[in-house]
Amino acid sequence: MEQEPIEILIIEDNPGDVILFITALKTLKLMHNIQIANNGFEALDILNKKNGKENTPTPDIVLLDLNLPDMEGHDILKYIKATPKLKKIPVLIMSSSATKQDISCAYDNYVSGYIVKPSDPDKLEYIVKTIEKFWFRVVERPSKF
Numbered sequence: 001m002e003q004e005p006i007e008i009l010i011i012e013d014n015p016g017d018v019i020l021f022i023t024a025l026k027t028l029k030l031m032h033n034i035q036i037a038n039n040g041f042e043a044l045d046i047l048n049k050k051n052g053k054e055n056t057p058t059p060d061i062v063l064l065d066l067n068l069p070d071m072e073g074h075d076i077l078k079y080i081k082a083t084p085k086l087k088k089i090p091v092l093i094m095s096s097s098a099t100k101q102d103i104s105c106a107y108d109n110y111v112s113g114y115i116v117k118p119s120d121p122d123k124l125e126y127i128v129k130t131i132e133k134f135w136f137r138v139v140e141r142p143s144k145f
Helices: 015-025 040-048 073-082 100-108 121-138
Strands: 006-011 032-037 061-064 091-095 113-116
Touching: 006 015, 006 040, 015 032, 015 121, 032 040, 040 073, 061 073, 073 091, 073 100, 091 100, 100 113
Parallel strands: 006 032, 006 061, 061 091, 091 113
Antiparallel strands: none
16 A cells, blocks of 8 residues: 655745755655745645645644744744644744743643754754654554544
8 A cells, every 4th residue: 555645844934944954855765745834824824725725735744943934933833733623733843942941832832842953954864864753653643634
């Protein structure tokens, strides 16, 4: 039986970081599709299947930056975890912030994991491969919604 591709939503406004994520994700052995949201409003359209995003698949995992131009990543996380049809989606914060306040706030709002973005592309590739192994080979996840 052929496995369906993993649906990954990256919510990131920095084009350089998006390129690094995509490059690292290309090393994955699992089939996957990547959807990019450059801001919070676009992310909410994708998650709610509105404003031209009606046919967008529900993500299997969300990689979320905290510092976005229109809203805080913490607010997007709160929205996802408060929305019944979305709350089971694993959300990983990938931020340059290593402050105790940001990390604590993320876990207070039920983030699945908090990762400080490395500046080294090799370390990012390692992190992405670790995410793949853990979330899609080790962990039992709820079935598609």
